Amino acid sequence: MIELLPWDSEFFGRRIGALTRVWTEASITGDLDEAGRDGYDYLISRPPVEDAAAVRALEQRGFYLTDLGVTWQGEVGRYLQGAGRGPSPVRHATEADIPWLQQASVSLFPLSRFYHDPFYSKADADRLHAAWLANSVRGLAADAVLMIPEAGFVTCKMAKDGAGEVVLIGVVDRARQRGAGRALMTAAVEWFRSQAVATVRVKTQVKNLQAMNFYHRLRFDLHSTDMTMGCILLKERT
Numbered sequence: 001m002i003e004l005l006p007w008d009s010e011f012f013g014r015r016i017g018a019l020t021r022v023w024t025e026a027s028i029t030g031d032l033d034e035a036g037r038d039g040y041d042y043l044i045s046r047p048p049v050e051d052a053a054a055v056r057a058l059e060q061r062g063f064y065l066t067d068l069g070v071t072w073q074g075e076v077g078r079y080l081q082g083a084g085r086g087p088s089p090v091r092h093a094t095e096a097d098i099p100w101l102q103q104a105s106v107s108l109f110p111l112s113r114f115y116h117d118p119f120y121s122k123a124d125a126d127r128l129h130a131a132w133l134a135n136s137v138r139g140l141a142a143d144a145v146l147m148i149p150e151a152g153f154v155t156c157k158m159a160k161d162g163a164g165e166v167v168l169i170g171v172v173d174r175a176r177q178r179g180a181g182r183a184l185m186t187a188a189v190e191w192f193r194s195q196a197v198a199t200v201r202v203k204t205q206v207k208n209l210q211a212m213n214f215y216h217r218l219r220f221d222l223h224s225t226d227m228t229m230g231c232i233l234l235k236e237r238t
Contacts (some may be wrong), residue, residue: 001019001021002031002034002038002043003017005018015038016041016042017040018043019043028061032061035233036233042233049225058229064230064231065227066116066229066230067113067116067205069204069225069227071201071202071224072203074189076199079186088183092144097147106126107173109125111208119232129168141167142157143158146188152175154168154170163201164201165200165201165203166200169185
């Protein structure tokens with residue numbers, strides 16, 4: 001069974017869907033037949049990382065690995081107990097900040113799956129991050145965007161299960177190693193506390209060792225892993 005991803009399809013101008021059922025050879029074959037009938041150009045699938053049989057079945061039908069993710073989780077109270085206090089340079093982003101945020105985003109997420117999936121061009125990935133940040137500031141994709149002017153930003157979103165999610169955090173090169181990342185995370189955790197949130201999660205890629213070491217230093221714990229696979233169907237229809 002395939003779930004249409006309407007925002008992705010509209011944004012990229014191609015029909016994009018996600019597999020939503022058990023990953024067996026028979027079900028994948030049926031999904032690909034359905035995708036062909038319905039004019040899909042690209043499919044994603046997120047099998048359990050530990051399900052080697054599902055991964056092999058997907059690979060045999062043309063799916064390829066695009067991302068291995070790691071989610072970290074921290075308790076708000078525990079984090080803030082170890083966080084320093086003092087004046088913070090962090091403030092809420094406004095509409096006037098969108099051009100800078102979009103410009104900065106182009107160089108901040110080179111390990112994002114969109115830059116490593118042959119279905120998307122670099123221009124596609126650049127546009128995606130720029131659009132996502134604009135929508136976040138406007139309250140369409142995130143609940144708060146905090147920033148240090150000319151240095152970096154963090155986006156905060158309330159998850160359906162009541163946890164807080166740091167969706168994106170980025171610091172420009174010239175501001176790194178100066179405490180900007182820690183200041184942004186502390187401000188994000190404090191914002192979540194103001195929303196009565198007890199737990200905060202943040203996701204990164206397995207290959208982003210710098211980010212994983214950063215979250216470890218901030219007393220976040222490993223929470224879960226995930227895998228994203230993609231399959232390009234466009235060529236099969238042309």
